[in-house]
Amino acid sequence: MTTVPVPGPRQFPLLGNLPAFARDPLGFFTRLRGHGDLVEWKFGPQRALFLSRPEHIGELLTGIESEYRHPELGWAFKLVLGEGVVTSEGPAWRRKRALVQPAVRPRQVRGYAETMTDCAATVARGWRPGQRVDVRDEMLGLTQRIAVRTLFGADTAGRESTIGPAMDIAQRAIGDEFRGVTFFLPPWVSTPGRQRLKRAVAVIDREVARVTEQRRRLGEDRDDLLSRLLAARDEQGQPLTDKEIRDEAVTLYIGGHETTGTTLTWAWYLLSRNPGARSRLTRELTDVLGGRAPGHDDLGQLPWTEQIIKETLRLYPPVWLMTGIAKEHSTLGGRPVAEGTGLWSSQWSAHRDARWFPDPDAFRPERWDADAAAAVPDHAWFPFGGGSRACLGARFAMVEAVLVLATLAQRFHVDIDTGDIPPRTGLTLQPARPVRATLKPAA
Template identity: 65%
Template sequence: MRGVTATLLPPGTERGPRRWPFIGNLPAFARDPLAFFESLRDGYGDWVPWALGPQRNVLVSRPEHAGELLGSVEKTFRPTELGWAFRQLLGNGVVVATGADWRRKRALVQPAVRPRQVRSYAATMVECTDALVRDWAEGGRIDVHREMAGLTQRIAVRTLFGSDAAGREAPISAAMATAQRELGAEFRGLTLFLPPWVRTPGRRRMRRAVDVLDREIAHVIREHEAASARGAERDDLLSRLLAARDEHGGPLSRKELRDESITLYIGGHETTSTTLTWAWQLLSAAPAARDRLAEELDRVLGGRLPTYEDYERLAWTRQVVKEALRMYPPVWLISAVAGDAASIGGRSVPAGTAVWTSPWSMHRDPRWFPDPGAFRPERWDADAGPLAVEQAWIPFGGGPRACLGARFALVEAVLVLAVLAQRFHLDSGPEPVAVFPGLTLQPAGPVPATLRRP
C-alpha cells in the first residue's frame, strides 16, 4: 500500500474541537465516543488535542504512533486510571498493575495462556459448542448475542474454573453483565470524575455485582485449594495460577487470584462472545463469504468436529474472524499518560498528558483499509500480500501490555464458528445493529436471527 504523508503540526499549532469549561469535550464523547474519535481524525488530523473534564488529552491516529505509544507503556508512559468502576471490577490485576508488580503478575499469568496450554482447552471449546447446537432446530429463532454470550461463558467457566464452578455460571454471568453496563456508563459520564466515596445508584449496582463475583470466585478458589491439598491434579487455568510461583518462590495471593480470574474470564468470554456476534451479523449480509466458509469447512473437516490442529488449516474461517475484529475491535480505546521525557513521533509530550488511540477509528480509516465499511475477509488472504501498514490492526492492543488472552480468544472464535457454521446459518437479516461501547464493543440490544440449514 502506498505511504501516506504524516500530518503532525508544530507544537502549539494543532487544531482541536471546541471545549466546554470544566467538562471539556465530555458531552460529545459521552454521546457517541466512536463517532467522536472518527470526527477528530477526519476533522483535525492525526494529532488532535482534546479534553475529558480537566484531563489534557491527545488523540493519535497513525499506526506507527499508536505502535510507539503501546511500546512505551512501562517506559515513558503509564497506564491511564480508568475510574472507580474499572478498578472495582479488575482490582489490581495484570491489566491494571504497573511497574514491578505488573512484571511479576505477567510472568505468573502468561504461562497459563501460551499456545501449548490453549491447545488443551480446545476440546472443551468444541464440546460446549456441539452441546449447544444439538438443541437448535431449523427455523428456530434465537438472540445471537445471548446465545454466544451463554456459550462463551460456559467455555470460560469450564476452562478457567473446571467442574468446581458447575451451577455457578448463572450468577457469575449476570454479575458480569451488570458490571459491564455500569462500567461503560461511568466511563462515558460525569461520575468518572466523582471521588470514590460518592455512591451513585450506578455505583451501588456495580458494588453489588462485584460482591457476587467476589463471593462466587472465592468459593471456587477454596474448592481448588482443597482439591490440591488432597493431591488432585487439575487442568484448568485456575489450577495453573494456584501452582504458579514468582522468582522468589511466592504464589499469587487470594486477592491476586481473584483479580487474575476476572481478567482471564473477560478475555475468554466477553471478547469472544462479541466477536462471534458481530461475525454472524456480518456473514448474514454476505452470501459469498458464507458460501466460501461452507466450502472450506466441508473440504477441511469433511463433517467431523474441528480440533486445535484445524485452527491453522481453516484459513478462511480465521479471515472471517480477523475481519470481524477489524470492524468491531473488542479493545476500542487505548490510552496512556505521559511521564517525564515522553515523546511520540519524535515530538515531546508534556508530562501528565493522556495520549489516546482508537482501534475502532484506525481500523475504519480508508488510508489503511480501503473501503473500510465493507466486510471483506479476502483482504486478509495470505497470497494478497499486506494490505495495511504495520500496527494498523490492533484489536487486542499491542506492545508489552497486549491482551494475554488474545490467542485463547482467536482459537475459541474460529473453532466455535466452525462448529456452528457446519450445521446452521444464523440469518439476522441486513439491518445494522447499534453498538454500545462498554468494556468491549457490545450490541446495543438483542440480535434476533432465524436458524437456517446451510
C-alpha cells in the same frame, strides 16, 4: 514521522470535549481523525492527544511502562478487575505478567481446544432449523460455559446463571461511568449505578473465593487455568495471594467470555449480510472437515474462517480504546509531550481508516489473504493492543472464535433480521439492541 498537533473541536470550560465524547464516543473519535493525525482535545479538564497514524499508535502501545504511564480507567474498572495484570504497573505488573503468562501459552491453549468444540457442539445439538434465537445471548452463554470450564473446571458447573448476570452488570457499569461525569467523582461518592456494581462484584468475589477454597481444600491439580494460577510461583518462590488469584481469574474470565462472545455475535451479523462470504465459509468447512468436529490441528487449514474473525475484529473490535499518560520527558514522533497529557487511540477509528483499509466500512475477509496481509501497516490493526502489554489471552480468543464458528457454521446459517444494529460502547463493543435470528440448515 514528526507531526505537529492540530486543534480539535470546540471545547467547553472545565468539561472540555466530554459532552461530545459521552454522547457518541465512536463518532467523536471518527470526527477527531478528520482533523488530522495528531489532534488536541480535552477529556474533561485533562489535556489529551488523539493518535491516528500507525507509527504513533505503535509508540503508544510499545511505550507503556517506559514512555507513558498506564492510565486510571475509573473507579468501576478498578473495582471489577482489581490489581490484576491489566491494571497494575511497574514491578507489580512485571511480576504478575510472568506468573500469568504460562497459563495461556500456545501449548496450554491447545489443551483447551477440545473443551471449546465440545461446548459449541452441545449448543449445535440443541439448535433446530426454523428456531428463533437471540444471537448475543446464545454466543455469550456459549463462551461463558467455555470460560467456566477452562478457568474453573467443573467447580462452577450449573452456576453460570450466578456469575453471568453479575458480569453483565459489571461491564455495563464500566462503560456508563467512563462516558459520564461519574468518571471524575471520588470513590466515596455513592450513586445508584455504583451500588449495583458493588453488589455484582460481591457476587463475583464470593463465587471465585468458593471455587478457590474448594480447590485448595481438596488438593486437586486439574488441567485448567485456576490450577495454574494456584501453582504459579514468582522468582522468590512466592505464590499468588487469594486477592491476586481473584483479580487474575476475573481478568481471564472477561477476556475469554465477554470479548469472544461479542466477536462471534458480530461475525454472525456480518455473515448474515454477506451471503457470498458465508457460502465460501460453508465450502471451506465441508472440504476440510467433512462433517467431523474441528480440532486445534485444523486451524491452519481453515484460513477463510480465521479471516472472517480477523475482519470482524477490524470492523467491531471488542476493545475499542487504548490510552496512556505521558511521563516526564515523554516524546511522540520525536516531539516532547507535556507530562500528564493523555494519549488516546481507538481501534474503531484506526480500523476504519481508508488509507490502510480501502472501502473501510465493507466486510471483506479477503483483505487478510496471505499475499495481501503485508499491505496493512504495523499497528493499523490492533484488536488485542500491542507491545509488552498486549492482551495475554489473544491466542486463546482467536482459537476459541475460529473453532466455535467452524463448529456451528458446519450445521447452521444464522439469518439475522434485517435492519442495521449499531454498536454500544461499554467495557466491550456490544450490539445496541437484541440480535434476533432464524436458524437455517447450512447445506
